[in-house]
Amino acid sequence: MSGVKIVLLCEDKQTDSFVRRFLKLRKFKPHDIKTLPLPHSSGSGEQWVRKRYPEELKVIRRRENAYLIVVIDADTGDTADRHQQLETECRENGVSPRDHKDANVLHIIPRRNIETWLAYLDGMDIDESKDYPKLEREGDCETHAKSLYNMCHRDQKLREPAPDSLQEACREYRKLQR
Amino acid sequence: MLTRVYIDNFLCLVNFELELDETNVLLGPNGCGKTSVLRALSVLQQLIARSARIDEVMSTDDLTRWQSRNEQRFEINLTIQDNIYHYTLVAEHDRDRRRMRIIKELLTHNDHPIFDSKDSNAQLYHDDYTEGPMYRFDWSRSGVGVLDARRDNEKLTEFKRAIARFIIVSPCPPLFQGEARNEDDVLDLHMKNFVSWYRHASQENMGGILTLFEDLRDAMPGFDSINLIESGENTRTMKARFHGGDEDRKTIPFRLNEISDGQRLLVALYSLIHLSPSQALLFLDEPDNYLALREVQPFLAKIDEQCGDTLAQAVILSHHPVTIDYMAGASGRWFYRDGGISPVRVRSEPEQEVIDGLSLSEMVGRGWER
Numbered sequence: 001m002s003g004v005k006i007v008l009l010c011e012d013k014q015t016d017s018f019v020r021r022f023l024k025l026r027k028f029k030p031h032d033i034k035t036l037p038l039p040h041s042s043g044s045g046e047q048w049v050r051k052r053y054p055e056e057l058k059v060i061r062r063r064e065n066a067y068l069i070v071v072i073d074a075d076t077g078d079t080a081d082r083h084q085q086l087e088t089e090c091r092e093n094g095v096s097p098r099d100h101k102d103a104n105v106l107h108i109i110p111r112r113n114i115e116t117w118l119a120y121l122d123g124m125d126i127d128e129s130k131d132y133p134k135l136e137r138e139g140d141c142e143t144h145a146k147s148l149y150n151m152c153h154r155d156q157k158l159r160e161p162a163p164d165s166l167q168e169a170c171r172e173y174r175k176l177q178r
Numbered sequence: 179m180l181t182r183v184y185i186d187n188f189l190c191l192v193n194f195e196l197e198l199d200e201t202n203v204l205l206g207p208n209g210c211g212k213t214s215v216l217r218a219l220s221v222l223q224q225l226i227a228r229s230a231r232i233d234e235v236m237s238t239d240d241l242t243r244w245q246s247r248n249e250q251r252f253e254i255n256l257t258i259q260d261n262i263y264h265y266t267l268v269a270e271h272d273r274d275r276r277r278m279r280i281i282k283e284l285l286t287h288n289d290h291p292i293f294d295s296k297d298s299n300a301q302l303y304h305d306d307y308t309e310g311p312m313y314r315f316d317w318s319r320s321g322v323g324v325l326d327a328r329r330d331n332e333k334l335t336e337f338k339r340a341i342a343r344f345i346i347v348s349p350c351p352p353l354f355q356g357e358a359r360n361e362d363d364v365l366d367l368h369m370k371n372f373v374s375w376y377r378h379a380s381q382e383n384m385g386g387i388l389t390l391f392e393d394l395r396d397a398m399p400g401f402d403s404i405n406l407i408e409s410g411e412n413t414r415t416m417k418a419r420f421h422g423g424d425e426d427r428k429t430i431p432f433r434l435n436e437i438s439d440g441q442r443l444l445v446a447l448y449s450l451i452h453l454s455p456s457q458a459l460l461f462l463d464e465p466d467n468y469l470a471l472r473e474v475q476p477f478l479a480k481i482d483e484q485c486g487d488t489l490a491q492a493v494i495l496s497h498h499p500v501t502i503d504y505m506a507g508a509s510g511r512w513f514y515r516d517g518g519i520s521p522v523r524v525r526s527e528p529e530q531e532v533i534d535g536l537s538l539s540e541m542v543g544r545g546w547e548r
Contacts (some may be wrong), residue, residue, distance in 0.1 A: 002399075003472075013508035020479060030476035030483075031396045037503030037537040040510075040527060044534075051535060137200060138508070139486045 003066070005032040009056055010071040011045025013038060015114050017138045019071060021145035026153065027178045046072055053086055054093040060105060067104045067176060074111035076129075079165050082109045106172040111165035120163055121147040128163050179491045180219075180459060181262075184253035187242045189214040192521040196511060200485045203505040204495045205542065206513030211522035212495045213348070216461050220346045220367070222252055222267065225280075225320040227342035228364075232269060232318050238276045244519055248273065249281075256340055262288055263337045267320065279317040287333045295321045304330045343455055343490070348463035351442035356434035358406065358414045372446050373416045373434065377406055379453035386452035393448045393480065397473055398441055402429045418445065443468045444477075451480055457490040466498040474500040499539030506538050514548060 006028060010016055016035050023033060036056065039048035049072045060068040074082050086107065087097040098105050110117050111128045119132040121144040126132065135141060151158045152170040180198050185191040190211045204212045224230040241250065248271045256263040268282035283300070285293040290307040293300065298317045302310035302325075310330070315321040327335040350368035361378035362371050369375075380387055394401045400421045406414035417431035418441070434442055447465055454460065460481070466474050478501060481492045494501065502510075512525040528547035532538060541547045 013505075017482065020483070029396050030393075030479045031472075033479070034475060035479075035504060037539070038507040040507045040532045040538055043532050047534065137486055139200070139482065 004034040005065065006034070006067045006069055007056060007060060008033055008035045008069050008071070009049055009052055010035065010069075011039065011049055011073060012041065012114075014134065014138045014141070015071050018114060018118070018141040018145055019069065019108075021142055022148055022173075023176075025145060025149040026173075026176060046075065050085060050089050054090045054095040057090065057098065057102070057105060058095050061102070067106060069106045069108060071108040071110070071114075073113040074109050074165060076112060079109040079111055079168055083107060103175055106175060108169045108172055109165055110169070111163065116163065117148075117166055117169075118144050120166060121145075125161060126163060128165060179257050180254060180493075181257055182253070182255035183215060183219070184251070185215070185218045186249075186251040187245050187247055188218050188240055188250050188252070189242065190515070190522050191215070191218065192242050192245060194522055194524075196524050197526075198491070198493060198511070199509060200491055201482055201505065201509045202491075202493045202511055203501060203509050204493065204511050204513060205497075205502065205506055210513040210515050212513055213463055214522075216346050216348075216463055216493075216495070218252060219254075219344060219461060222254065222265075223341050223344045223346065225267070226265075226323045227338055227344075229319055229323040232278050232280055232320075236269075236278070238271045238273055238278065241271055241273075256337065258336060258340050261333075261336075263340075264289075265322070265337070280320060281317070283321050285322055285334065285337060287337075292331070292333050293322050293325075302331070305333050340457075340459075340490075343458045344461060345450065345454055345458050346461040346463075347450075347465075349443055349446055349465055349467075351439040351446065351468055354434055354442050354446070356416055357409065358416070359412055369446055372449075373406075373414070376404075376416065376449055376453065377414055379449065379455075380406075382455070383453050390448050390452040393452070394445060397444045397448065397476065404445065405431065407431070440468045440470055440473075444473060447477055448480070451484055451489070454489065456488060459491040459493075460489060461493045463495045464497065465494060466496055466501050471500065474498060475504055478504050499537075499543070502539040502542055503537050510538075512547065 006023065008019060020033060036052065039045050049070060053070055056068055060066060072082055090097040115132040115134055116126055116128055118135060118141060120126045152173055158167060158170060179200060183196045185194045191214050196215060206212060221235045224235045225232065250269045252267045254265050264286045266284045267280060269278050270281045271278045281297055283295045284291065292303045295315060298315050300313045300315050300321045302313060304310050322334065325334060345365060347365050347369050348367055353368050353370045354372050355370055356373060358374040358377040360374055362374035363378050365375045391403050402419040402421055405417050407417050409415040416434050418437055419429040419431050421427050422430050450460060485492050512528055513522055515522055528541065530547055532541055
């Protein structure tokens with residue numbers, strides 16, 4: 001079936017840049033990916049993603065051979081809190097939350113945010129409760145995406161000590177079939 | 179990368195300042211000066227990189243209509259490999275005689291002057307910033323523009339080469355000519371001479387052809403390749419080959435006027451990405467017109483990917499909702515005017531806070547960004 005194979009719901013351009021580079025290594029092309037509207041940088045990206053999620057979950061369930069990748073920062077909470085909030089958002093909107101039948105729905109939850117993972121992928125030992133600086137240029141995440149691809153996809157093993165949230169994300173990414 | 183543009187007393191731009199990043203989308207209502215910025219950059223490019231006479235590239239009609247001043251000022255800041263160039267050009271108009279002349283030009287490299295002229299008298303500098311000879315120039319041309327490359331003015335030459343790498347276009351595919359009688363290294367504003375440019379660029383950057391075809395195969399089902407077929411003395415006709423529906427997958431050539439405007443534009447836009455000179459700065463006025471909705475984001479994602487790699491910078495003018503939703507959040511420059519005839523100003527974010535649940539394009543569509 002032709003058309004977009006991945007619908008990407010994320011908070012900001014940095015995440016979009018990083019995920020697209022990772023997906024390119026997984027052999028997905030620009031035409032396979034549709035990023036849903038990104039919020040303005042001054043707004044709450046987390047809330048933007050959470051509010052749009054139930055509708056997109058409903059839509060992707062009606063489409064075969066397409067994935068919904070949701071990337072939402074855990075911020076100062078933990079990933080379980082975010083899963084719970086996504087579930088609550090669904091229930092409040094009359095949509096049944098993600099379950100085992102939704103293998104094409106990926107929850108990618110960086111803790112505390114994408115910069116934490118970028119720092120880890122840069123070779124640093126990181127603490128998920130701390131803030132890490134943004135990259136100077138969003139496009140400078142090419143090597144980080146390669147590093148994630150090598151560890152998570154090719155070697156199936158992250159460098160230890162690895163952030164728990166990235167371990168979880170790798171399990172999610174392995175659901176992608178190409 | 180062009181980091182700052184200052185324009186004063188040119189069309190609707192008065193004391194106008196714009197800061198730019200690697201990727202940028204210029205937004206705003208019709209008539210708020212977006213295209214005028216590109217026009218000003220095109221004037222500077224023709225003066226500096228092509229030694230044009232000032233009266234060949236602008237006229238007294240380009241003065242701001244509601245200003246009585248006769249001086250026009252243009253400034254740009256350009257960063258090339260961590261070196262900062264600052265360029266200023268001041269032109270003076272004689273409204274009665276409809277004449278104009280360049281009265282001041284200053285180029286600095288990391289705050290050191292490397293060219294300084296006033297009223298046709300120019301002070302040249304060596305690459306070690308020491309003073310060189312003084313020259314008298316023709317005031318109708320840029321002194322920086324007419325200087326030839328020499329061993330002791332490499333900094334100035336590097337600046338001129340960067341300006342030459344500006345590609346400023348407002349693509350209009352119905353106007354594309356299907357044949358090339360020669361090779362052009364410069365594109366016409368509406369890309370009418372796209373095939374002549376392609377003929378040149380594909381020779382200069384043969385490695386880019388394969389990636390160009392790959393991207394076009396994704397964008398246009400059945401696309402195979404592009405050929406320039408000899409069709410007369412020194413003339414080449416562009417043909418895009420598509421696979422037929424038959425089983426042996428033979429390809430059928432189509433002339434440019436036999437494919438759609440949208441397909442022509444896809445060929446042109448991806449050619450700009452893959453065949454432009456290394457470190458080109460792309461200035462694209464509404465490149466998303468004519469494109470199918472499905473094609474806009476992959477094109478933007480490709481631009482985004484190449485910026486900072488093979489491309490130095492991209493500045494895109496757009497009203498397209500897909501472009502706004504994909505790029506404006508991080509890279510938007512919001513042009514506005516307070517009232518009808520008033521100077522253009524720019525914000526890095528919309529004036530009004532974005533309403534929860536509304537996309538940026540929907541905010542713009544409702545006029546609620548102001």
